[in-house]
Amino acid sequence: xxxxxxxxxxxxxxxxxxxxxxxxxxxxxxxxxxxxxxxxxxxxxxxxxxxxxxxxxxxxxxxxxxxxxxxxxxxxxxxxxxxxxxxxxxxxxxxxxxxxxxxxxxxxxxxxxxxxxxxxxxxxxxxxxxxxxxxxxxxxxxxxxxx
Amino acid sequence: xxxxxxxxxxxxxxxxxxxxxxxxxxxxxxxxxxxxxxxxxxxxxxxxxxxxxxxxxxxxxxxxxxxxxxxxxxxxxxxxx
Numbered sequence: 001x002x003x004x005x006x007x008x009x010x011x012x013x014x015x016x017x018x019x020x021x022x023x024x025x026x027x028x029x030x031x032x033x034x035x036x037x038x039x040x041x042x043x044x045x046x047x048x049x050x051x052x053x054x055x056x057x058x059x060x061x062x063x064x065x066x067x068x069x070x071x072x073x074x075x076x077x078x079x080x081x082x083x084x085x086x087x088x089x090x091x092x093x094x095x096x097x098x099x100x101x102x103x104x105x106x107x108x109x110x111x112x113x114x115x116x117x118x119x120x121x122x123x124x125x126x127x128x129x130x131x132x133x134x135x136x137x138x139x140x141x142x143x144x145x146x147x
Numbered sequence: 148x149x150x151x152x153x154x155x156x157x158x159x160x161x162x163x164x165x166x167x168x169x170x171x172x173x174x175x176x177x178x179x180x181x182x183x184x185x186x187x188x189x190x191x192x193x194x195x196x197x198x199x200x201x202x203x204x205x206x207x208x209x210x211x212x213x214x215x216x217x218x219x220x221x222x223x224x225x226x227x228x
Contacts (some may be wrong), residue, residue: 032227050154051221055204080227092228112228118206120220121227122154133155136224 001075003060007083017076019095026074028101030108032094038087042127049082052120063114072108113143153222159191174209
């Protein structure tokens, strides 16, 4: 299991290849990548991601451990960036390895649902019209209820 | 006790971290104490339902006791992923 909270960009291909290597008994690997999305009517100059150093790593580790306890997983990878990003840049990725695809897919969804509203990150969108904190949505919170 | 603020809570209060001498028994007591200090605190804490609290870097509740707690963090709902 590897958790990385970093400001530097990551190489999706390299991370995926490294994660896949050495798992002879895992038949399924799922990866999800989050990208900074531009605003449709108000072009974004940057997205700033603030986090709570110390708690962030602990919270993500707890979420990954819950995923391991709940699904039959061989391995988990979570990379989440902070700092200033521009549209099109990769914010984060998760990868899950399991013997079968159902566990790998479900665990990746579980990780994403929890990272969204239980990992201490806050996003701020900066555009020509100003800067605004991204608000959490009811759907984000509701997504946890199904687990 | 160390108190840390993030995102718009940090902006409204105007600082990221401070050390506070307090005898507050619960998070709610601490919020009341801070809110009574200055308008900017009262503004930041005006709607508790829009806030989250972590005690020693673990998510907690506003009615949680503060005994033995070293670091309290206030922030809006998280937007990771």
